[in-house]
Amino acid sequence: MMATTSPYCNAAATIPHQLSLTSFSSLSSFSRTCLQPTKQLLSNYVKSKRDLRACNPMAEQKSLRLWGACLRTEEPNVTASQRHDKKILSIHVSSLHNNARRRAMLRALPDINGGSGLRSPGTSSLVSEMPLLPSSSLRWRRVLLKVSGEALLGDGSQNIDPKITMSIAREVAIITRLGVEVAIVVGGGNFFRGSKWVGSSGLDRASADHIGMMATVMNAIFLQASMESIGVPTRVQTAFRMAEVAEPYIRRRAIRHLEKGRVVIFGAGTGNPFFTTDTAAALRAAEINAEVVLKATNVDGVYDSDPRKNANATLLNHVSYRDVALKNLSVMDITAITLCQENHIPVVVFNLNKPGNISRALSGEQIGTLIDDTGLNLTTS
Numbered sequence: 001m002m003a004t005t006s007p008y009c010n011a012a013a014t015i016p017h018q019l020s021l022t023s024f025s026s027l028s029s030f031s032r033t034c035l036q037p038t039k040q041l042l043s044n045y046v047k048s049k050r051d052l053r054a055c056n057p058m059a060e061q062k063s064l065r066l067w068g069a070c071l072r073t074e075e076p077n078v079t080a081s082q083r084h085d086k087k088i089l090s091i092h093v094s095s096l097h098n099n100a101r102r103r104a105m106l107r108a109l110p111d112i113n114g115g116s117g118l119r120s121p122g123t124s125s126l127v128s129e130m131p132l133l134p135s136s137s138l139r140w141r142r143v144l145l146k147v148s149g150e151a152l153l154g155d156g157s158q159n160i161d162p163k164i165t166m167s168i169a170r171e172v173a174i175i176t177r178l179g180v181e182v183a184i185v186v187g188g189g190n191f192f193r194g195s196k197w198v199g200s201s202g203l204d205r206a207s208a209d210h211i212g213m214m215a216t217v218m219n220a221i222f223l224q225a226s227m228e229s230i231g232v233p234t235r236v237q238t239a240f241r242m243a244e245v246a247e248p249y250i251r252r253r254a255i256r257h258l259e260k261g262r263v264v265i266f267g268a269g270t271g272n273p274f275f276t277t278d279t280a281a282a283l284r285a286a287e288i289n290a291e292v293v294l295k296a297t298n299v300d301g302v303y304d305s306d307p308r309k310n311a312n313a314t315l316l317n318h319v320s321y322r323d324v325a326l327k328n329l330s331v332m333d334i335t336a337i338t339l340c341q342e343n344h345i346p347v348v349v350f351n352l353n354k355p356g357n358i359s360r361a362l363s364g365e366q367i368g369t370l371i372d373d374t375g376l377n378l379t380t381s
Helices: 008-014 021-034 039-055 055-074 080-106 162-177 205-226 253-257 279-287 320-328 334-342 355-362
Strands: 142-147 181-186 236-238 264-268 294-297 318-320 348-353 369-372
Touching: 055 334, 142 279, 142 355, 162 181, 162 205, 162 355, 181 205, 181 253, 181 279, 181 334, 205 264, 253 264, 253 279, 279 294, 279 334, 294 355, 318 320, 320 334, 320 369, 348 355
Parallel strands: 142 181, 142 294, 181 264, 236 264, 294 348, 318 369
Antiparallel strands: 348 369
């Protein structure tokens, strides 16, 4: 007869979060200590080790499902303490099952070089060679990625370049594998930019902005399709109701999606005219408690002058919100910058077109330009 005192506090630390033989050994040891051992539980343990040695991801998932079913089975003469331990262990097994399913999907990621078809399991160089970083090395746990519509143009031969969206999807898949929660706000300038159409054929600013909002939804759906094609669970939420194609924006639901490991794409801006998608990004970041806004553009970061007009323009590695506003640095509109400043949300501006930049920015590596409260004060230099 087992002891009735709960050994969970001592054993919980031995259960790793990644799927491996060690994790199954820890689970088996924990179950023998906390639960009444059953033939089914032990046989599942042996089968799980055999499946892992054979590197069979589908069998891994099936074995984990059997573990979960076994743990949910009621046994006679179980004390309240043992029932509590059994419930805790069931949660850990469920977490391992989700990790196994995600790992199986990531094995099937296409080659980063855009090769045709899916690579065989375990051969996707971008995914398999990228190490699982320890949680302490990640700078941010929840981020908001702002992708401008112009950045999706590619070579400009069409409104949206599938290679760009697939590249974004691959890199977001890698960083979600590390446990970072990712939300995305996408612009619509590749289809329609309202500010450029005001006055044309009697089109007023409010109507033009509403057309631009619908353009952002087209980009959001395209990006969602790209992500889900490689196994990244994604949800699109729009600022006004389009029930047939997307969820309405609900703050608590968006946060719940993120907590479950899903990528959330926000479309239709703020839902109001006269506000840019940069402002929408700052607003959504504040609402979902994102730790940073990452703005992906076609330039390497923030310059002291327009690099397209001045060949001697200097790239700034670190600036303050105040200098962005006072120097009128063309990075985000003043409303968005002010909103980020008031909520102490740093902004990182980087080049979307350089491979690997998204995953580096999402993991907190220093690239492009960082905008925060403590930036270099250009007004006094």
